[in-house]
Amino acid sequence: MSLVFIVSAPSGSGKSTLVRRLLELDPRLRFSVSYTTRQRRGLEKDGENYHYISRTEFEQRIANNEFLEWAQVFENYYGTHCSCLDHAAQAGADLVLDIDVQGARQLQERIPDAVSIFILAPSREILERRLRARSEDSEQVIQRRLREAAEEIRNFDRYDYILVNREVDDSVKRLQAIVDAERIRTRRVKEQIQPILATFQNALVPVRGE
């Protein structure tokens, strides 16, 4: 069974860059490509960043119970397809999901073993500066994103890990450390270490006097 890593962050926290770098460095990780009704942006590719579909199609898929979780974010629908877990398992990979706090809550209920990570900008001021620097949004949208960030951040304690993103290289290293450590939790490696344990059992000889 694949491990599931949920990554959430307010817009502008640097989450996409960190997730992309993490995936480049770890071939055993696979990105869950969500479905969305929002418009494609810039260099985004259908099937790579998202599966872009209409509202009607999205609502049809909700009715068919096709989503593991879904939510409405910034007036658009976003959802994780149920098949993403099977695809990752077939590839022998662990899954990374870039989803919002509403989706994270739904997934934590459905997959209690999922590992959740919240990425935080070092301060509101820095978040505001980053949102302006990417010059993607109007002033109105920037102000809305800041309000929404304050709202999302209130949910930080629902996550297993909080990563304050001060510097990209350092944050990527810490993300890798979380992934590596989670993979060797005792309950997850119990099966894998059986052959090693067996070599010790076989070597057990009675100690004199026992």
Ligand code: 5GP
């Ligand atoms: P953006 O439009 O900037 O790519 O994403 C907006 C927000 O939607 C981000 O917080 C992102 O994490 C979230 N999001 C992307 N895909 C999903 C998804 O499948 N489910 C949920 N719940 N949120 C998603």
